[in-house]
Amino acid sequence: SRDRSFLPVKMVTSAVVNTYPLSSYTFGTKEPKMEKDTSVADRLARMKVNYMKEGMRTSVEGILLVQEHNHPHILLLQIGNTFCKLPGGRLKPGENEIEGLKRKLSSKLAANSTGLQPDWQLFLHILNCLILVEFKRFMIFDGCPCKWLQLQIGECVAIWWRPNFETIMYPYCPPHITKPKECKKLFLVHLSEREYFAVPKNLKLLAVPLFELYDNVQRYGPVISTIPQQLSRFQFNMIHA
Amino acid sequence: SRDRSFLPVKMVTSAVVNTYPLSSYTFGTKEPKMEKDTSVADRLARMKVNYMKEGMRTSVEGILLVQEHNHPHILLLQIGNTFCKLPGGRLKPGENEIEGLKRKLSSKLAANSTGLQPDWQLFLHILNCLILVEFKRFMIFDGCPCKWLQLQIGECVAIWWRPNFETIMYPYCPPHITKPKECKKLFLVHLSEREYFAVPKNLKLLAVPLFELYDNVQRYGPVISTIPQQLSRFQFNMIHA
Ligand SMILES: [Zn+2]
Ligand SMILES: [Zn+2]
Ligand SMILES: [Zn+2]
Ligand SMILES: [Zn+2]
Numbered sequence: 001s002r003d004r005s006f007l008p009v010k011m012v013t014s015a016v017v018n019t020y021p022l023s024s025y026t027f028g029t030k031e032p033k034m035e036k037d038t039s040v041a042d043r044l045a046r047m048k049v050n051y052m053k054e055g056m057r058t059s060v061e062g063i064l065l066v067q068e069h070n071h072p073h074i075l076l077l078q079i080g081n082t083f084c085k086l087p088g089g090r091l092k093p094g095e096n097e098i099e100g101l102k103r104k105l106s107s108k109l110a111a112n113s114t115g116l117q118p119d120w121q122l123f124l125h126i127l128n129c130l131i132l133v134e135f136k137r138f139m140i141f142d143g144c145p146c147k148w149l150q151l152q153i154g155e156c157v158a159i160w161w162r163p164n165f166e167t168i169m170y171p172y173c174p175p176h177i178t179k180p181k182e183c184k185k186l187f188l189v190h191l192s193e194r195e196y197f198a199v200p201k202n203l204k205l206l207a208v209p210l211f212e213l214y215d216n217v218q219r220y221g222p223v224i225s226t227i228p229q230q231l232s233r234f235q236f237n238m239i240h241a
Numbered sequence: 242s243r244d245r246s247f248l249p250v251k252m253v254t255s256a257v258v259n260t261y262p263l264s265s266y267t268f269g270t271k272e273p274k275m276e277k278d279t280s281v282a283d284r285l286a287r288m289k290v291n292y293m294k295e296g297m298r299t300s301v302e303g304i305l306l307v308q309e310h311n312h313p314h315i316l317l318l319q320i321g322n323t324f325c326k327l328p329g330g331r332l333k334p335g336e337n338e339i340e341g342l343k344r345k346l347s348s349k350l351a352a353n354s355t356g357l358q359p360d361w362q363l364f365l366h367i368l369n370c371l372i373l374v375e376f377k378r379f380m381i382f383d384g385c386p387c388k389w390l391q392l393q394i395g396e397c398v399a400i401w402w403r404p405n406f407e408t409i410m411y412p413y414c415p416p417h418i419t420k421p422k423e424c425k426k427l428f429l430v431h432l433s434e435r436e437y438f439a440v441p442k443n444l445k446l447l448a449v450p451l452f453e454l455y456d457n458v459q460r461y462g463p464v465i466s467t468i469p470q471q472l473s474r475f476q477f478n479m480i481h482a
Contacts, residue, residue, distance in 0.1 A: 015397075071416040156256075159473045171473035172451045175312040210413045215463070222456075226470045232400045232412035233471075 017154075017190065019067040019236045022207050025195045032202035033108065035079065040167060047181065048165045054093045057182040060101040061088030062189040063157065063227060066207050067238045073207040074227060077108065077199075084206065084220060086186065098153050101187055105151060109205075111198040151195075154188035157230045160223055169223065184223070186230070193239075258395075258431065259478045260308040263448050266436045273443035274349065276320065285406050288422065292406070295334045298423040301342040302329030303430040304398065304468060307448050308479045314448040315468060318349065318440075325447065325461060327427065339394045342428055346392060350446075352439040392436075395429035398471045401464055410464065425464070427471070434480075 037043040050057060063086065064075040076084040087108040091100040160169040162182035173180055199205045213220055214228040278284040291298060304327065305316040317325040328349040332341040401410040403423035414421055440446045451469040458466045 069416055072413070156474045158470060170452070171455065171470040172313070174452060175310055175450075209416075211411070211415060214412065226467055229399060229412040229467045229470055230474075233397045 015233065016235045016237050017065060017188065018239055019065050019072055020191060020193055020239050021241050022066045022068050022073065023241055024193060025066065025191075025197060027197045027199060027205060028111065029201050030111065030198040031200065033200035034202065044165050044167070051165070051181055056180060057162075058091045058097070059089060059182065059184045060091060060097050060104065061086035061184065061186050062101055062105050062151075062153070063186055063231070064151075064189045064191055065236070066191070067236070068207065068209070070238050071209050071211065072231070072236050072238075073209045074213065074224075076206050076208050076224070078204040078206050079202070082219075084208070084224065086224065097185060097187075101153055101189075102151070105189065108203075109197050109199065111196060152190040152192075154190050156185050156187055158186040158223075158226075160184040160186075171226075186223070186227070188231075188234075256474065257476045257478050258306060258429065259480055260306050260313055261432060261434055261480050262482050263307045263309050263314065264482055265434060266307065266432075266438060268438045268440060268446060269352065270442050271352065271439040272441065274441035275443065281408060285408070289406050292422055297421060298403075299332045299338070300330060300423065300425045301332060301338050301345065302327035302425065302427050303342055303346050303392075303394070304427055304472070305392075305430045305432055306477070307432070308477070309448065309450070311479050312450050312452065313472070313477050313479075314450045315454065315465075317447050317449050317465070319445040319447050320443070323460075325449070325465065327465065338426060338428075342394055342430075343392070346430065349444075350438050350440065352437060393431040393433075395431050397426050397428050399427040399464075399467075401425040401427075412467075427464070427468070429472075429475075 037046060047057060066073050066075065075087070077087055078084050087105055088101060089104040089108075091097065095103075158171065160171055160183070161173045161177075161180045162169045162184070163174050163177040163180050165181055169182070169184065197205060210228040210231070213225050215225065217225045219225075278287060288298060307314050307316065316328070318328055319325050328346055329342060330345040330349075332338065336344075399412065401412055401424075402414045402418075402421045403410045403425070404415050404418040404421050406422055410423070410425065438446060451472070454461055454466050455469040456466065460466075
């Protein structure tokens with residue numbers, strides 16, 4: 001694939017999560033990433049075909065946190081005017097979860113190393129990093145100090161199961177289901193102090209506060225609307241610019 | 242206090258949780274533990290008085306798991322005909338969370354060391370332990386092999402905040418709230434293979450399956466009904482008798 005991206009990742013576990021202000025991050029755009037399916041029916045049909053070939057689908061999604069007004073916000077990708085999803089996607093058969101999530105986040109949110117077009121946002125971000133923060137590191141290391149997207153995959157915070165080729169999922173494998181059709185794992189993703197996000201042109205990247213997600217299953221569905229409960233055990237260390 | 246109970250506890254962290262069948266455990270009764278308040282209004286009023294004296298209330302509750310039909314069940318205490326709660330309670334000012342939860346679980350669920358009346362259930366349990374499982378350990382250690390309640394306090398799985406002297410709680414401290422009135426922490430509690438529970442006579446101890454709790458906020462409230470989501474990241478190792 002020509003779409004190779006920079007995304008150094010390592011696994012991190014901690015009950016304290018550093019959360020930087022949204023204003024620390026820079027957002028640019030890149031070529032559109034179209035959805036593979038145009039309807040829910042198409043999606044479930046494709047899922048069934050893939051299940052026949054490869055068995056249970058395993059998908060991984062990342063919870064990326066920023067802060068505004070001292071309250072944690074989650075980055076969601078909005079498709080069209082209403083539908084929101086976490087960045088992530090399906091693992092290849094046999095693929096490692098952490099490596100797969102890294103690949104998916106890179107494809108959704110990192111600047112591409114090939115076909116890097118002149119981009120004012122990226123240029124300004126690098127300038128910002130160089131001048132304001134990381135001049136010393138830049139002098140020592142050879143390369144852009146921000147490395148485009150310095151994500152660290154953290155702990156698994158939730159696992160959801162799809163018992164049938166239907167939209168409904170459960171936070172446990174329901175009794176008497178021996179062949180679930182999908183297992184979806186949500187991981188905390190630790191951002192560093194400065195990041196450059198390249199968002200596909202057909203998507204919008206939103207920072208949604210926990211208080212907006214909580215108890216809002218109508219708007220965000222059961223998986224995203226219970227993230228506040230799953231994150232409640234973490235202590236957010238709100239870092240100010 | 243005369244109500245000293247046997248409850249050796251240590252802290253345990255693991256993504257794998259051993260879950261034993263409900264039938265491994267023995268249930269007896271002990272003297273009633275009456276609720277301190279007879280109404281929600283009384284409870285909130287007492288909370289306010291305590292807040293004035295001691296500041297923010299910290300409470301700790303335990304999630305005790307058993308299995309039936311290969312599906313995890315949670316032990317809940319039922320008061321009257323409908324209201325269910327997790328075993329636990331309020332910490333004393335300055336008390337350690339783990340020690341406090343141990344004290345509360347002991348007071349709610351362990352046999353008392355003093356005033357131990359002849360109890361057929363307890364007698365049969367000890368006989369069962371001696372004959373079937375732990376004869377060897379009994380010969381080495383001096384004392385009852387079951388030690389009444391061998392709980393190990395595990396990981397904190399959720400933290401809830403009460404911003405005001407009201408019933409509503411949130412899984413985060415809401416923005417602009419600088420003086421929350423209560424912080425409630427839920428801990429996983431690891432049971433051993435055999436336990437003897439002494440349940441106060443005015444309460445019922447129920448084993449409620451995760452699928453019954455899930456999405457059932459009407460019956461169990463927001464804290465208990467989202468335990469399935471908070472436990473979803475654990476792998477339950479279902480042990481059969
Ligand atoms: Zn504000
Ligand atoms: Zn940079
Ligand atoms: Zn069954
Ligand atoms: Zn015993």
